[in-house]
Amino acid sequence: MNFFEGKKAIVLGGKTGLLGQALVRALHEAGAEVTATARSGLNPLNSEALNGFIDREEPALLFNAVAHTQVDMAEDEPEEAKALNASLPEKLGQLSQKMGFRLVHFSTDFVFDGRKETAYVEDDPTAPLSVYGKTKLQGEQKLLALGLDDLLIVRSAWLFGPGRDNFVSKILRLAKTRETLSVVHDQIGSPTYTPDLARHTLALVDAGAKGIFHVVNSGRASWCELAAEAIKIAGLNCRIEAIPSSAYPAKAVRPAFSQLDTGKLAEATGKTPRTWAQALRDYVYTDLADQFTEE
Template sequence: MSEEASQKALVLGGQSGLLGMSLAEAFAHDGWEVSVTPRPEHWAYDVESLREFFQKESPDLVLNTWAYTQVDLAEDEPEEARRVNKILPGIIGKALKGLDIPLVHYSTDFVFDGKKGTPYLEDDKADAESVYGKTKRDGEKALLDLGLDKLFIIRTAWLFGPKKKNFVKTMLTLCKDRENIGVVHDQVGSPTYTPDLAQYSLALIKTGQYGLYHLANSGRASWCELASEAVRAAGYSCTVNPIPSEDYPQKAQRPAFSVLDTSRFTQATGITPRPWLQAVQEYVYSETAENLSQ
């Protein structure tokens, strides 16, 4: 990808999505013209309608953040999760085929079963256990089967960031008025700050080295450790107590260990993602400052 200021990025889901909004902001700051969409409407599920939309927008790059992300509800709504996470990516790929427009598609650590115990590589078997994870895995496959020349698939995890509800913000809200909370400690993953993910995505795209990548902040944490660090950074006196998953039952099976190895990204860009600890501190400080100014 060249770096001409006149380039245009189309962010599917960039109007209100947690990741989409950060992507739109990062690309705009880098000098790109940015166009965003809301959540997918019925016309987006028709290849010809979507192709006409892409031709009208005439972007130099399409970033797909459209996804069904309600992990537990997906167990009750498997067909809707499949429609958004599997069928729609395939439709996007078919609509772009022959248009010579690169596509960036975002996927998830939930494609893995969490039984490995060491950080997951891109080529490790995707053996999801939840409906959400299975449909996201199938969405990846739908795109790969099309043989697109210019495709990035970026798996990421445990997103938190500005302007939208997320786990860290929820923990801060709970701890503001409580003396203690219990948070699961036996699920370990890769916390990821959406502004960092957006910047790293931009750097990766500029390499033109298409393929499948894992991308997250460096380090690993349990949900309990992530919550504890956020609460500490906010200066709250709330105690975060570790609890096992069995004490916080959820409908969907979560991977017990889903840390992502990002060395392929580093090899392509020369960038080592910064530690999640730094990222969560920055996020909490910015959230606290925003609350104080209101």
Template sequence: MVGERKFPAGRIALVGANGMLAQAVRRLIPADAVTVFFDLPDFDLTNREQVLAGLKEFGPELILNCAAMTDVDGCESQEELATRINGLGPGYLAEAALGCGARLVHVSTDYVFDGRKSNPWLEDDPTGPLSAYGRSKLAGELAIRDSGLRDWLIVRTSWLFGPGGGNFVETMLRLMSERRQLRVVDDQVGSPTYTDDLAEAMARLVTCGARGVFHFANSGQCSWHGFACAIAEEARSCGMALAIENIEPITTADYPLPAQRPAWSVLSTRKYQQETGACPPDWRAALRHYLKQGRGVLL
């Protein structure tokens, strides 16, 4: 499932280069591209002068932004910081892209929606974030749209898992190896998405010359509880020893968290499919692939 499709060669700035998605994006940058990796502490998206100067000095043709403050609950107590990173930062990147004549690819989230729908969310559906994280990510989208830059692409995605970052799959595997009982929320539904598949989708969209907002997620849907059950089944079929005996479905109200999440956030990928001619792989097959080969550990 590691992408066949690579980004076009050229001068590429990868922002947030040490994050989980960026690990997958790195593998799809061709060897003959000239790439500079930008991340904290040397490159801080909240510092406009640093962003403009760093990118001007390099002069990229393509800016891939994988940076964000992604601690959804942490954003509730630090909304001002979340807004500076997720809201203002993408605007500085757009300003830098305008200055160098670069194209900007940015990643956003299903959490810009309120979840009050029961068929897949379309790119132009009304947004209505329920959390500080969702509000800050929406502000980032708007900063890019309003920047005057014409050549931008925003890819909204959901429920990411992959190597090189904390994610639900890793959390579940750890808990399932330690505990016999777990309680997992069953009334929030979405589409788990493998970072390798998202990186490949971004490369496809860039290659097609796509502009505007696109949704990409692995196909299919589940609740967090369904996701947890699938992780246990697939891990066991890979030969992993787990202690878990019972995964109890619970409601969001049974497990209060600081940030409110959308109840139903499945994204429509029809526009992506029409643009690229490619179909997103199924989430469960992607999970299986990740557990068998993607984690970088021998099972």
């Protein structure tokens, strides 16, 4: 019998979140009994409501895919970002201690400052540049400080996938009607397909992995390369103009280089993720098939 068969799992943010929805699908496929939440049904910042909900569900596993992910907006809303990205995971850690469920939490490549020249490993020094990165790092630290027996923190990056707008879906929508798009070339990272992230996360849980792990698709790209590849796969006629970040000013500072190394994941599960370019084909040809098959 597989590890997830018949196990009760909660996915916070599983009804609407980009990653949350992929986790729900992967858990269903693995045979788990899944309850997904949306903010309309459960306010995770209301301690009483959160306690009562988890108490009633009695999960074996809880995946926290809720976060304040609006990186620029977080600069103006540091308290809101801290509540969701730092205080909520700490609260979930305390509940996991009390109720005995296994907690899986997600974090980000934005905990790094981007000055390294080779892919970041899990114990590289962190130095976030933004409110989002700082509050996500606080979430990791608060959880680790609880000394839980059974905690998994998965850092990922540059997500694309079905169910919610993301960088790739936005680029493809714009590329349908524009001749040229200007995209930043001097930020490099690890584009990651949410169904792949969900599957590798479940493989880590199955392997009994504990602590921090990097889970991203293999390879690296700039935003510009990711946009160009998506447009090529979709067969659209739109030219990508490479621009520096300085020509596209944003409130939050982002790391210039944040590729994540997945060696620790491969050691724990025996699996190395496929490349982001292969995964991107699945996203465009399968998930977005209705948008790119006419002619």
